[in-house]
Amino acid sequence: MPKNKPSKIYTEKYDLIVGLEIHIQTNTQSKMFCTCPAKYFQKEPNTQVCPVCLGLPDAPLPLVNKRAIELCILMGLGTNCNIENEIHFYRKHYSYPDLAKGYQISQYNNPLCSNGYVETVDGVRIDIERIHPEEDVAKSTHHTEKSSGKSYFLIDYNKSSVPLIEIVTKPCIRTPKDAKDFATEVRKIARYLNISEGDMEKGQMRCEPNISVQEKGKWEYKDGKIVPKGNYKLNPKIEVKNIGSITAVEKSIIYERERLIKCIEEGEEIIQQTRGWDADRNITVFQRSKEDAEDYNYTPDPDIPIIEVSSTDIERISEELIELSNEKIKRYIKDWDISKYAAEVISSTKENAYYFEKLQKQLSKELSEKEAALEASNWLMGTIFAIGNLNIDIADLTLLILAFKNGIITKNKGEEILKDSLENGKDIKKELEKIKEEKENVTDNLVEIVKDTIKNNSKAVNDYMGGKESTLGFLVGQVMQNTKGTANPNDVRETLINELKK
Numbered sequence: 001m002p003k004n005k006p007s008k009i010y011t012e013k014y015d016l017i018v019g020l021e022i023h024i025q026t027n028t029q030s031k032m033f034c035t036c037p038a039k040y041f042q043k044e045p046n047t048q049v050c051p052v053c054l055g056l057p058d059a060p061l062p063l064v065n066k067r068a069i070e071l072c073i074l075m076g077l078g079t080n081c082n083i084e085n086e087i088h089f090y091r092k093h094y095s096y097p098d099l100a101k102g103y104q105i106s107q108y109n110n111p112l113c114s115n116g117y118v119e120t121v122d123g124v125r126i127d128i129e130r131i132h133p134e135e136d137v138a139k140s141t142h143h144t145e146k147s148s149g150k151s152y153f154l155i156d157y158n159k160s161s162v163p164l165i166e167i168v169t170k171p172c173i174r175t176p177k178d179a180k181d182f183a184t185e186v187r188k189i190a191r192y193l194n195i196s197e198g199d200m201e202k203g204q205m206r207c208e209p210n211i212s213v214q215e216k217g218k219w220e221y222k223d224g225k226i227v228p229k230g231n232y233k234l235n236p237k238i239e240v241k242n243i244g245s246i247t248a249v250e251k252s253i254i255y256e257r258e259r260l261i262k263c264i265e266e267g268e269e270i271i272q273q274t275r276g277w278d279a280d281r282n283i284t285v286f287q288r289s290k291e292d293a294e295d296y297n298y299t300p301d302p303d304i305p306i307i308e309v310s311s312t313d314i315e316r317i318s319e320e321l322i323e324l325s326n327e328k329i330k331r332y333i334k335d336w337d338i339s340k341y342a343a344e345v346i347s348s349t350k351e352n353a354y355y356f357e358k359l360q361k362q363l364s365k366e367l368s369e370k371e372a373a374l375e376a377s378n379w380l381m382g383t384i385f386a387i388g389n390l391n392i393d394i395a396d397l398t399l400l401i402l403a404f405k406n407g408i409i410t411k412n413k414g415e416e417i418l419k420d421s422l423e424n425g426k427d428i429k430k431e432l433e434k435i436k437e438e439k440e441n442v443t444d445n446l447v448e449i450v451k452d453t454i455k456n457n458s459k460a461v462n463d464y465m466g467g468k469e470s471t472l473g474f475l476v477g478q479v480m481q482n483t484k485g486t487a488n489p490n491d492v493r494e495t496l497i498n499e500l501k502k
């Protein structure tokens with residue numbers, strides 16, 4: 001089993017080199033080149049198809065989905081890419097049962113977006129080589145008949161030609177964690193900008209790392225490429241597919257790193273290959289060896305005209321850009337002194353971040369900006385996220401937090417009220433008013449309640465008078481009980497001491 005800590009031999013002798021390829025299905029209504037619905041999850045197989053996405057001969061010409069292109073540009077803008085002013089679609093030829101036409105419509109030279117970067121939460125910059133639009137392939141499932149042992153493919157074309165964005169990094173990732181963090185960041189950007197849900201379990205996002213290990217000092221990273229020094233021969237790359245979660249991105253790289261180092265140390269030859277991630281066993285397994293330069297015979301697609309992207313188009317699309325989680329984290333820390341951990345958790349989804357910001361704004365009407373942010377952060381991190389529900393009305397939550405700040409309720413009482421409101425639909429505002437009233441009553445009658453308590457606990461009173469000071473705690477507890485926990489313990493203690501002196 002690979003360990004999370006690199007082996008000593010690794011840190012001394014080898015460097016890890018990773019490039020990541022990410023495919024994201026965009027949130028469009030229809031497919032990339034036809035009007036079939038793009039949402040296929042749990043739909044009857046082969047019910048959302050037409051001659052275009054089935055790749056039938058004599059099918060109508062493909063029509064490019066404008067929104068899919070816009071979302072690809074938006075992804076490019078969100079990741080600091082240059083945007084090309086022309087889109088050239090190519091046919092990428094290969095033979096596979098899930099490929100309807102015998103080619104996939106993709107891009108080749110001059111990808112729509114290029115030379116961008118993303119900063120991970122740890123501030124590591126990951127360079128992006130290219131981002132381009134393309135179409136998804138059909139879904140194929142392999143079956144073996146139990147009785148006869150015969151095996152066959154079933155193909156569902158509902159997924160065929162669903163719009164995809166392909167994101168390719170430069171081979172600049174040096175640790176498994178950076179790869180995981182990059183994938184997380186890309187998914188956050190896709191979600192923040194409504195490009196995609198990026199649900200890996202549903203196949204809306206797929207990550208394929210390219211992994212190699214090289215001897216330390218024998219290579220350099222130059223112009224976005226790994227170049228050997230002197231006569232060093234670079235070790236081949238391994239591509240890992242079938243990764244079903246972001247955690248598995250990290251795990252598969254850790255596994256491959258250890259496996260490759262072991263190969264080299266044992267004098268085994270490494271061949272360039274594609275391996276699949278086996279999530280049950282936490283290992284990669286051999287799938288197929290890869291020819292050095294795969295010949296996809298890219299040819300310009302004669303059915304799709306060159307599409308122009310004007311600066312007005314880019315301007316219009318950039319209006320959809322919003323403050324992303326990384327920028328939020330920086331702002332929360334800088335302006336409000338929020339801890340890095342809290343800032344990361346709060347900004348991990350747009351919904352959380354917006355809720356936090358609204359709450360902070362409401363609270364800052366009564367508290368200072370920083371105090372408001374701190375209280376909002378504490379309540380979200382400590383209570384609201386634990387309850388896992390952002391349906392609590394911001395105005396109500398503000399009242400509750402202010403009641404806590406003003407000593408009217410304890411934090412525990414506040415949490416109790418919140419849960420009661422969510423589970424039993426209790427009105428937070430009314431609950432708080434009730435408590436406030438009771439509290440005022442108690443304050444008015446505290447002397448009477450203390451007097452009664454003294455009268456009814458003569459033994460404890462005598463013990464206290466006799467010098468056993470610890471009994472005071474018991475008496476405070478009794479008074480608290482008689483006020484149903486609404487009194488302020490400090491007030492109770494003070495009043496008790498006063499009364500006992502009389």
Ligand SMILES: [Zn+2]
Pocket residue numbers: 031034035036048049050051052053054
């Ligand atoms: Zn179709």
